[in-house]
Amino acid sequence: MISCKQESPQYVTQVELQPSLQLQELFINDLTTCNSYIDSLKSTTHTDSLKFYFKKARVEFKKMEPILSFQDLNNYNFLNAPNIVKVEEEDLTDIKISNPSSFQTLEENIFSDAPDVASIHNTAAKLQSRLQVLIRNTDIKFFKPYHVLWLIRKQFIRTATTGVTGFDSPVLENSLMDAVTAFAKAEQILNLYDHNFKNDQLKRTWKQKFQDSKEFLEASNFEEFNRYEFIKLHIDPMLVLWNKTAKDWQVQFPLQMAIDNNATSLFSKEALSIDYFAGHKVTPLTEDKIALGKRLFNDNQLSTSKEISCATCHKSDIAFTDGLAIPKGLTRNSPSLTYSSYQQDFFYDKRAGSLEGQIVSVINNTQEFHSDLKRFTEHINEDAEYITAFKTAYNTTIDQNTVRTAIANYVRSLNYWNSKWDRNIRNEVNTLTYSEINGFNLFNGKAKCATCHFAPVFNGTVPPDFMETELEHLGVPTKSVTENAVIDKDLGRFNVYKTENRKHFFKTPSLRNVAITGPYMHNGAYNTLEEVIEFYDLGGGYGIGITDQEYQTLATDPLNLTDQEKTDLINFMNTLTDEEFLKESYTTK
Template sequence: MKGIKMFLNKACIIAGLIFLLTSCNQNKDYRISEPVNQNQALQDLYINDINECKFFTAQLSVSKNRDSLEFYFLKARNSFKKVEPILSFHDINNYNFLNAPNILKVEEEDLTDIKINNPQSFQTLEELIFTDQLDVESIHKTSNIIASRLELLSKNSDLSYYQPYHILWMVRKQILRTATTGVTGFDSPVLENSLDDAVTAFAKTEQILSLYSSKFKELPLENRWHTHFQKAKTFLQSTDFNHFNRYEFITNHIDPILKLWTATAKDWKVDFPMELAIKNEATSLFSNETLSLEYFAKTTQLSSNDRQVALGKQLFNDSNLSSTKSISCATCHIEQLAFTDGISKPIGLTRNSPTLTYSAYQQGFFYDKRAGSLEGQIVSVINNSNEFHSDLKSFTKAIETDSSYVNQFKTAYNVTINQQTVRKAIADYVRSLNEWDSKWDKNIRGEQNDLTASEINGFNLFNGKAKCATCHFAPVFNGTVPPDYMDTEMEHLGVPESPVVSNGRIDPDLGRYDVFKTENRKHFFKTPTIRNIELTAPYMHNGVYQTLEEVVDFYNRGGGYGIGIIDQEYQTLPTEPLNLSQEEMDDIINFMKTLTDARFID
């Protein structure tokens, strides 16, 4: 699978702060320079790698025969992976441009500002070159555009202001990218060259860290970095893409490096000015201490306590707050079903009720992403004539008339009831529905050791041959793209209106199209989490599939294309079947069932 990229112009507050910390127009508060030899060495390394990449890319623009094109592409791609650790941190917009999937890029700012662009990236080149029919003109055009972009980068990049925390963030970002997208084939869809790419990027990351060796107070700590990098690179080179043990890679290499990273931050006495999507104290990829809820809530002052969560839960379950006094949030989101309702579509509504567990880790809410926050989603539900059939003012007034609620709000929030605190209370409860204590989480953190061979193989297939993880990204396994988590992707899978295996007809729901009327956004829907998926049947936005076996079979056949839906040109799944065996499909399902939170297991 390959998700569609939505590069939004208005990034969230914290994403904007990330940009301020890493852009050329850095605020002076953060521009206290490192000793010139270190940051100058980093600058020289970066520019040299960019120029090498530019040279090989420029050769593509004059090459005409297949052998030459393939040769120079592999050289250029390898050079780009050397550039990646610094570029992806320093200039995320240019990195995303150069590494974009070969699918239309759509920017929907509002109804008057919609941009649709064809990608001109290394992934574009990969698909143009490694194909049966060469389009040399398009290859040359794309190569020239990439080379020109690299030329601008070589002339306009300034790393002189970087602080030690920049370097540590940069190093960690590359480590996490490798674990979450790098080894999945996310940005090497044809060649599946991900493992070699990871070796190159890891080698460059180690080189970057070595430039700042004087920061280490403890020499053994620096030596441990070298040992871990060497072991990780050896492991990456030990097998091919389809047989690579990603579970072992995370448990034996990625998580130990994250622990080493936090130890290094202490050794360097780094004072981080803020937290990014990944918390500065994170020591595991799969933990409730990994991702920052503040980041996703777009605030640096998110806080909630047990009283606030309990109040939000009471509001969530209170049917007296609807106009008919018969519907609550829990009507469609039943706790025992991982906050779904077990039916294809609630009465009066057009889409399946998704799980609310882990829903806090998204950039966009509802299947069509029409709401930008949990609070916004709550208001929309209150206003919906087929749900609460109310408005926030009336909803709040109903709460104000209950003396028990008045006292609870005063105790929990130390404020009187108002529209903002009502929304926040319910949102705080929903943000608490992230347990991180499934069988999977406990095993990968080393707290227990009872995963079966089938479950581990299912994870490796999910992240490899089956290509599930190119849309459902670890650790949340939703469409929010790591390691920056700035966008939650949408897909056009070709979901049918009925569960057929041939002669399928596309479900009539137009999805994202209904928000901005963008023609090539018809039938696009947000990629949800698969955590607790064992409990959340039926599946897909229309609830068309009753079992996980049906879902996996749909993907194995090639999605909509594979069941005869061939009139939808913007489908985002490959046209070819996955060719998974029955045993492999069973293994994937067994893995997904390990993602059930402990609270739901008897």
């Protein structure tokens, strides 16, 4: 009897370990096969062979993607990096600049008019070196069911937000077949853990959903693919299934990541964790907290001049912008504060790493509050109503930290998720027109907007990890022209660290509520969305004559959008206006 009791726990441990052992073997096999194709690519000079082995290797890379991107994000990002110079700026003494050696680098070189074989072989050697390190050192035998569920969900989100946009297949636009490959691997991984299912019907539903998604992806080409229906009919239902599976498996998640563990729709207020982006616990944002922050936000007595408040440049009736190209005394356009909590850096040049830091900077700016946090706080501490409000909302006295926290948390509350777009894709109403839906599909396809403005926030914070908010050099001119343009003199990110190849780089803002937040760009150069679309359609700065800026991040070729396609794009963007701002007195700018 004693012997029996000793053996039983060992048997259970072996059963639980077995799926992870199989997962490890599965992953190593994919790595090894990919490495083999890269080795063949590295050994050939014939163009057709280079193309053949690249496509084979990339299929294997997509099979690896669900596990690799979850287990080793740094190596995944290296292997999948865009073909642009990468700059990492930690501080003035730690700036790293590197050229990419990735699958995207190979794709753009191999499928160009004049492939550089020596460069292709050099890139392939670097990829092979990474793959071999992964083969030797990867250990995922410790994975538990919650790891597996996380990595599967991460693949769904990636496919919906970057995968079907051509983000990492810029030349071949092979995104739909990439999704088929990655989803097949996700299903294979889920099947390794099928002994966890208590509900057999749930298991069968998964099988049918994977099959339906595959058929939907295979039934179209890149430009005609209906991304709206894909998210509404496949991705969101998979998120619902995922939540049911977590409950069926009785999984306890140890923490929250960017995507909330209870999210059942990509375009919902509950999908993204505000705490994750804040870097600390800020929720719940109670009515008392919001009311206090709103009062501080609108109090012009807090500025030295007693004439301005946060609301001076961020008016609540126009999505917290001011309608000006550039506010008096400042140098850049006032961006909307709606949805600004879903980013990793603040200001157009990303010089602040948090909302709290941005608020301090505004208070200190001689052209804005022209104060400091100490004087700012002293004034508030003299107001009995403020003292009571802080006690009620935060159960604390007033100091510099609680003041900036209160304002920051009010800004974090400005996320509504109730636009016409949101309500339709969540299947609450059915009011989108063909033009609006086509505009979304163009946005994610032919027009290439979504390779910089990522769903669901449509800003530059890259899903599915949401760890980085991107900078771009678009070649923004001094004024709205279509030829002989001159680059705007603002050097953007360069002013922060003086990195030469960061001149004219600016943060990608959210396009939510964009219909009412013009003028557009960091300098307010464009008054209308029609002008903005024309700028992109011509090929950005290159297309309007700004050809001396080598680090521009837009493709140089025109998009060749038709007039109807431009109208559809704008109609889609108009659907991103939240209900709070939909009043007859507001006009699309």
